[in-house]
Amino acid sequence: MEDYPEELRTPPVALVCLAGCPELHHPISAFLHSEQPPINTLALPDFSKASVLARKKNRDPLSQPTPAPPSGILKRDWLLKHRTRVPAVVAALFRADQISGDPAQWLQACTDLENLKSLIHGRSTRLVVVLVQTQAAEELSEDVMTALRKRAEIDPKHLVEFVQNDATDLRQSLNKLASLFAELCLTYYKEEGRRIRSIIEKKSSPFPELNIRYCFKIAIYAEFRRDWSEALKFYEEAYRVLREMTNTSTRLPPIQRLVEIKTIAEQLHFKISTLLLHGGKIMEAVARFLKHIKTYKRLVGPPEVDFLHWEWYSRQFLVFAELLETTAAGAPSSQSPRFGTAESPFSEWEFQPAYYYQLAANYLREKRCCLEQSSLSKTDLPTKITEAPDSVMPSIHIGQSARLVEEGDIVTVLPLSDAEYVAYALAEAERFQDCYEIIALYKRAQESFSSHGSQRMACLCTLGMAREYYASDDFTNSKQLFDTVAALYRREGWAPLLWEVLGYLRDCAKRLGLTKEYTAYSLEMAALPVFSTGFEKTIDFGPAGPATLSRREEIQREALNFAVETDGDTEPVGLDIDPVSPLRSVLLVAVAFHEQSVKPDSAALLTVSLLSQLPLLFKVGSLEVEFNQPACNFSMPVPLEVSPNKWLRLTHEVKSGQSGKLECLSVKAKINNNLIICCRAESPALMEDLTMWKYENQRETYPTLDPALSLSGQKSIQVDEPNPLVDLTLNSTGPALVGEVFQIPVLVVSTGHVIRGGELKINLVDARGGGMLMSPRETDESDAHHVELLSISGLPEEKEDDQNTDLSEETKSDNIRKIQYSFGVVSVPVLKEGESWCCNLEIRWHRPKSVMVYVSLGYNPGDVDQRVNVHRSLQIEGKVPFFVNHRFMMSFRREPLLISNIRSLISPLEEKKVSLAFKENNIVVVSAKNCTDVPLNLVSMKIVPEGGTDSSQKLFVVQEISGISNNCTRFVPGEEFRGVFSIIPQVSKPSLSLGVVCVEWMRENQKQDQPEIVTTKHSLPQVCVEDPPLVAAIECPPFAIVGDPFSVYIKVKNNTNLLQEIKYSLGDSQNFVFCGAHVHSASVFPGKEHVLSYKFVPFSAGVQQLPRITITSVRYSAQLTPSIAAGTIFVYPTEPKFTLEKNGSELVV
């Protein structure tokens, strides 16, 4: 498309000529150019330059009554002339002062006008006079205007005033001028078109050339005024007439005539396509194009110039592809969703430039083919015209050539004969190298197809490129491209296509001297599933040769012999075949162990199977099988014969002394001195089918004799560890108790192996899973570990430090001992057969938890560097020994008024803290219950202040009221012990820490020499100590006797500095009579004690409830009702007699 002249490629733009006032040309031109539609300007700085508008010859060939036959269809410069030199409007610009002032100037203006008029005489070009006024005030008189108009012979409206004194006026004047020009241009081009149309309609010309020319002109004029539909109509008409002309015209020698017709057809078709595509009619454009190429395909012309035809034909595709690409109209996918059916006869690709690029490349190849033939046959032509004539140039008509002959100063243009033209065209064509252009076209097509996801089509284009490179002896590029093509054909199993590509690749490798690649491609070709079938023998597969069995055999022989022929000194060619290599069909190695695991040092059976799809039997000189344990490698020096498509199975025994995985890595087959094939071993179970052969109908065979092994066989085997000859025992004596150091004895006894480098690993794991032996929140703190491995005690070397035997000497050097919270490692000394070694694991539980103890012993049984491991595990429950609880109480029948207790009654939502009365006797009862399954000895129970500092001792006084009588008391499971403590706070503060209860205990049946006393702690809560304002105490005798009066005193002490009013009441009881007020009130003075005294006489015996006493403090709205226990008294019927026995302090009634 770039080869076309500019005027053809772009739509024509109307032309206006400006003469005079050169300073205004630029603003006017710029303004007109930016108008929609734009107008080009031909600016003449002064009137003397107006001669460019002059016609070259006055004779109009169209007006001739009997015109001579035209010598061409279209003139080369006609379009350019109308776009650049023939204006539709000529505007003469005069300054107002030029007109109105000096008569000499007026005369000059008149002369200029006359000149212009004479120049455009005979044309329908319009004349416009523009009067330029610099100031609006510079009004010209009506007379002058009329005189000027008459002089110029123009309509009044064609005389325009151009005011430029300010921006708005300038803009207005420009707008006025532009609209006038646009109108006049439209009229001009319409008239020109109509004029030529009338010629066609008046008389049909005997010469179709003229008809074509007229149609073309009408179309161009229509384009000038943007009447696209008329333009299209006349281009199509011209195209039609041209098509009819191909067989009738005899004006030129046949070859040149055809060239001219095709050139014109190309131009017309280009115009039609452009108009259609820009009009969005892509379907029509495609249909039009298909028709165009179909029509002209057969117009090849004489065989000696057929290359010209194919070049032209290729160009049609290229130009259309470029047009499609640049207009970017895109396929009408949204309108017609289904291509290729009756609804839409086109297919997707016909809307893609790539498709046309690819075809352009194909036809350019065709052209090159023809050109080569023509060049070859050139020698057969008569000698006189084999020489191309000099100085051939394009003639004045499009598509024609002429010879330029210089004789002195006279230059004459002579027509060419066909023979001369052919020679000239041939010489011209030979100057160009088409292959780069072909590659570029294929490249564009390939990129475009790839971007549309059409990988196979892109691949075909790549193949085209590769062939071109190959043809131009660029084997490096060619090989690279062929390789990418081959990859797709391999993947999709298109054997014949791959055969062709491999043939090229093989040849490229050969020419580049790549022995390894050459061998690889050859062997791959030989192992391709292509068989001779009737016609395929005659297909041209390029350098690959026919795709037949015999050719495969030949290639195999060539490849193997090629290797043999090379010098013995050179390195042998090594081919690596991995599971994704295309060479797997050349040699496939499956390795299967017969068992899944094997004992060390015992033989494992292994089958190595070889399969080849090469057409001929070939010999393998030696076979080396390599393992990951190099000690197991073996080789088979016996020559082996591999037959086509038949598994060669070899069974061998392998012994491995090393435990772990034994895997076959590769098998090296030495074919001859120069070729070694190294195949990665594959497991039959995981083996993939051969990509090219899996679709072939051939007998399915198994790599091993046992078909089951073919499905499950693996190339690796697990070599077990030797059986341990060691006893490892873990003992435990029931559940562990929280707090104590629990010991687990571990015993290692060698029962056959000598233990060297032994290592005992201990691991504690939460039995319930999770593996965490610490709470996740407290991971930082050291005591956050719920269960902790403290140490490993009872190690022999500690005990036997004195008797350092040579064995312990040996172990000391590499003694490892590493203990962490849940993990420990300790080394075990060398143990001979029968010897034993023991240690104790010391573990402490901080929380009750069930723990798995894993112990594993790893050692070297002999001299071999091989570890044997023994594992044992034991689950141990951790339990709480004592369940400790506490309870706060007040002294019997003594009730201090604690304000915080009242507050908590009012607002119960507040956090309840136990309140103790300041300087009163507060009682704490601590109970400890043995919740284990074993009896435990309780040693002591104490309340220890937190931190144990002296200062805290002043805060309160603890007194043990009742405790453990002797040092050690036995508690059976479930038995409970209660200790009673009295606490007298010495300070009054809202938060007081009472410390912890320490329960010391030990297990029964412990060794007496070092009894382990364990302390279980129970912390007492924070209490609130407050000074009670009132303390009420009831004094009552321990018992009463029926009928015997006794006194009960209720003492209310006022600890405050205020006068306290109390109310009290006493209920009735049928068992007692009493004296005193039922309901009364009293005032207690600050710091004093008020005593209420009642005298009771009991009526009946037994446990009796005193009448209900209620005391109310008015100030604190607090009411005290003594508890039932406090109001209970035992009444004897008669006075009891007490006898004290000697042996105890028991009281016997």
Added chain:
Amino acid sequence: MIVCVAVVGHQNNPLYLQSFTGSDDALKLHHIVHCSLDVIDERVNNPKRSASTLNETFLGLLYPTENYKVYGYLTNTKVKLIMVTTDLDVKDADVRSFFRKFHAAYVDAVSNPFHVPGKKITSNSFSDRVGAIVKSFGPSMTL
């Protein structure tokens, strides 16, 4: 005239390819059939397909060249049947009927208990039957 028929498997691998033309074009026909798989891929995976065409087995004209027209057909087992003809104006109905017969022949061939699914079709009777169908395609056009 039909110049080539092909059966293409799931991995876009040829299962059967038979040309009925002179030797010159045979390899080109392989290329044409192979490239037409691009169009089949595009048509089958095109999400714009309307409901009415979803179950359509006939894929229509795939691949235009000046000399050939390539038509495609997709069986319900996603095996592709491809036909290349030199007739430049073929009736849709004729092509459809050809593919129906071709499909029936294919189904019969793979129903053979000795045929391994996914392998190339080497049955001679299938070849003969396809040859007969291809031959019968030409005259029906002239009617």
